[in-house]
Amino acid sequence: MNAALQKAITTLITSMADDALILGHRNSEWTGLGPIMEEDIAFSSMAQDKIGHAWALYRILQEHLGGEDPDQFAFMRAAKDFTCCHLAELPIGGYDFSLMRHFLFDHAEAVRYESLQQCSFEPLQQLSKKVKGELKYHTLHADAWLLQLCRGGEESRQRMQAALDRCFPLAAGIFEPGPQDALLADAGIYPGEQALYDKWLNTIYPLLVNASLNLPDPAEVAPQYGGRYGNHTPHLQALLQEMGEVFRLDPTAGW
Template sequence: MLLNQLIKELITKMGDDELIIGHRNSEWTGLGPIMEEDIAFSSMAQDKIGHSWALYRILHEELGGEDPDQFAFMRSEKEFKCCHLTEMPIGSYDFSLMRHFLFDHAETVRYNSMLQSSFLPLQQLARKVRGELKYHTLHADAWIIQLCRAGEESYLKMQTALDNCFQLACGIFEAGPDDKLLADEKVYPGEEALYGQWIENIYPVLVKASLNVPERKEPVYGGRYGKHTAYLQPLLNEMGEVFRLNPEATW
């Protein structure tokens, strides 16, 4: 029973991260700096919301959880387990692009670690989404490098964005007290192992872009335990506004 509960918590934090950052990235629809980016960000946002729905379905169908729509739109803020990075407003494009880069590499590392997961539904989902994640990281890498080579002003903006995002991104890997059990049971390797792989993945891109990689000094934790920023509740209100008008409606 303890293992099942830990798997539920793992899947919930994964799904909540995807749902929230998916909605945040969707806010760029119609506002992208160029038409191609408008389409790309919107498409990747839709992918992320689709991933969250797939994760909530696993909770519902395999682990006795709530209906995915109810789970997504009817929980209180404290019941969400998303990290703070996903909650932040979109800000300027440099911030959103850097968040996209750091988060999507973290997401890729996490799903890659689950390609051999002992929990079969996660293994199957990891195999299904890896093609989408490859596109997401290629997109992020290309734009990070391109903007860092676009002149001094552009480079400085990207370095500032990295400095502002990095400790928030480290919060993606906030460990739980029972990570070792999940690792021992080969569900996934644990947050510290994922953090190490993430650094290995992003470092060559950042070096190529001539960006200085910050140290992990003060990672922003709390989201996995229901402690959130002031930005999450207004977003939840907006996300669930239509659903809450009639939660029993069918579409």
């Protein structure tokens, strides 16, 4: 593999892993505080899956692409060196926001990992088979809750619509294009952000319609970009400070 392609794959995997870690971290904040116990447990499971995905992706970086130890890489990096999207960074807010974020993000993940089933970089292709199987349950969960809440009365439907309006530009930011997209597409790694974005819209649109929600017109919405280039909301810095609080007491110690 040439150096340019190696760098491009590293960029892709890092942003996927950072998304999964940061959103998994956010979603884990609901553990013990969910709206009902059964949902508390489900949301916590999915948070664990996400953090597990991040860990597996960082290990691919370490084992195949000359990356750092996953703990050091995740717990010691500065915010500007993270490439997660803004959607993942925001605080959990209310359950409406968290659930809509889960719906939009997990469908984006499902589309991405589906495309990676044919990835020419074998470690990523192998991992994507396992992750795809887990995401199936995440999207089932999201779809069921979306319908339930949108059909459970006017208050909850309005809340979900407001959450969609707020989340959509952020979610479009998941697909922030980068200069490496063409190279990765040519090398058969994955089809690139624009192709995934189109596929994602086609997936979520009928589900939102079925839940009686109005998708904002994608042509009118400015996606919230910046995360892939290390430009973040202030929330990420605060999150990382908290996440690394103990680890940084002595990064060389075993914990």
